[in-house]
Amino acid sequence: MKQLIKRLIPSALLGTVKKQKEATATALTQLMGRSRWLAKLGYGVLSSLFSRENYVTAAGIRRHHQLDKEPTQQSHARLRRNTHRLEKGLTMQPRREVFGLAYLGQLVDDFRSQASKGNACQEELQWANSVLTEYFSFADESEPAIKRARARFLACGYVGNQQNYSPYERQTSLQSRVEFDEFKKLAMQRRSVRWFTDERVPRSLVERAMQAATLAPSACNRQPFNVYIIDEDDALKRAVKQPMGTAGWEHNIPMLAVFVGDFSCFEAARDRHVPYIDASLAAMNFMLALETLGLASCPINWPDIEIRERRMAKLLKLDAWQRPIMCMAIGYAQEEGGIAFSQKKLPEQLIRYVE
């Protein structure tokens, strides 16, 4: 249909119509920017621009509440969140003998349910087991809710390994010998590289870099994202065309990573931004780690455009509660390949001290 219109209507006229359409959209958006109510009318009623975001948020919450009945849940977002709330409570100064009553029962129930499933992540269970064991070792049992929860926890008879994943003191943390100058050098070495050799990227290196990515901070430690790696010719050819920012250099991308948010990790819409934030933090660790392994990368914008989103969802077989967040080209840099200078803002332009 598009092709037919293009053939029938002169390109100059098409160009004028397109420009006119864009100018009208810009003028309307500016009008919407005058007040919250106009923005609500425009984006909420007249335009469907935010509808995918709304839908993925709602589909995620729906899925979150269905997960209790799901037998194949390897990782459990609510178990992760509540375990983290409890472990934080254990580090409080002073440590209280009664806390966490709002979610303790739910945590023990989720733990029991996951422990009964053969496919649950054992590391995750071990963490929850360590934290609950530590909590019940000192919590005040004269509080009936704690007594009940402890009995249910012990009754499930979970036998973990010898690892202890409960809180520890900062002084026993692993200490890196990387000093500021070396770290800054690594940050300077990492630049957006768009020109790669055709050498295949070993998946083993990507997996190593992912070991550093997974160490990034994450809201309530839920890590609500997955990273899809595309390095097979057919899929790669289709995938690299989807983000708009690859025009002109997509043909030499040897591997594409797609960071995909999992919106089923949240029970409320207030957390809808977390997948974007958490995936981006992990992506930064990932890119720096790739540099240390001799690889280069370029983050690539994921545009919020219906047709592209649908094509990528089909390619990656995404569910309604998943959404691409960003893409990333990965490969061995061409030594003679150009790097955009991309002048950085100065620290004093970014920092604003609040007096």
Ligand SMILES: Cc1cc2nc3c(=O)[nH]c(=O)nc-3n(C[C@H](O)[C@H](O)[C@H](O)COP(=O)(O)O)c2cc1C
């Ligand atoms: C979220 C994000 C999206 C980006 N999208 C694109 C893109 O679509 N195409 C591209 O060539 N570069 C893209 N970049 C790379 C930026 O142009 C680059 O990071 C910026 O100019 C700073 O340069 P540096 O990464 O070399 O420090 C993107 C970077 C980020 C963080």
